[in-house]
Amino acid sequence: MSDTLSTSLSTPSNGPGRPKDQLKRQAILDAAKQLFLQQGYEGTSMDAIASAAGVSKLTVYSHFTDKETLFACAVAAKCEEQLPATYFELAADVPIEASLLAIGRGFNTLVNSDESLALQRLMTAQGGQNLQLAQLFFNAGPQRMLDAMHKLLEQACQRGQLQIDNPARAAEHFFCLIRGGCNFRLLIGLCEPLSGSAAEEHVSDVVGLFLRAYRASS
Known part of the structure; x- marks a missing residue:
């Protein structure tokens, strides 16, 4: 795993002290987990995730560099819950x-x-x-x-x-x-x-x- 991806898995991209950004990040992760499971990896687009999360596609990319990073972060987030x-x-x-x-x-x-x-x-x-x-x-x-x-x-x-x-x-x-x-x-x-x-x-x-x-x- 690259250093960039490893950092993305463990730390938010927008730094501390930004609760609104963290709510958006969580909404993106929740939407990604749901859509990846329903539609598969190939069938899920960043546009669809942005729409389901109620944010712009630019916001999705500002938190997660690409779909691969978002998928990995969604998996890591699920593990972190339990x-x-x-x-x-x-x-x-x-x-x-x-x-x-x-x-x-x-x-x-x-x-x-x-x-x-x-x-x-x-x-x-x-x-x-x-x-x-x-x-x-x-x-x-x-x-x-x-x-x-x-x-x-x-x-x-x-x-x-x-x-x-x-x-x-x-x-x-x-x-x-x-x-x-x-x-x-x-x-x-x-x-x-x-x-x-x-x-x-x-x-x-x-x-x-x-x-x-x-x-x-x-």
Whole structure:
């Protein structure tokens, strides 16, 4: 991912202290998420996004350089809703189990949400036809979460809370375990998402399994 795109994903283009601009930015992101899911990436134009957001096309381009950047930012914004960056900050007074539970709950809610499922189906339907779009999606969503989890696990190892030879691989293991079999059944319409106590039990089981595998020996 380019430095320009990476900056666009993490910081608004209009600086702090401009609440009206931030409302417009959010309206553009909301419109983009809806239209990309309804009409696909190729079928969605910047004109249509501007119209749905109630802003000019110039305003869309002033916040987001091009459609690729806007798509990546929409994916990142969806991830940020359920997994804000603060979840991956390992506070000194918070047990590693609490951090993993918070991340697990957030990811479980995110990956099984209607928007996320629709986006996964959209990307799968591309079937490798647009590798650049696939890379944009992966960088903006899954890769950002994997990188954040990797850093958190490394920090936990440095503090003696966990003992992991390959934190990057362990990060993938964690998210794959949270996704579980239920997510695939959801994708093909065979079940409803886990909720309430069932969702909490699933996340707790995964965190317990993860800790049994990687908790540092006393």
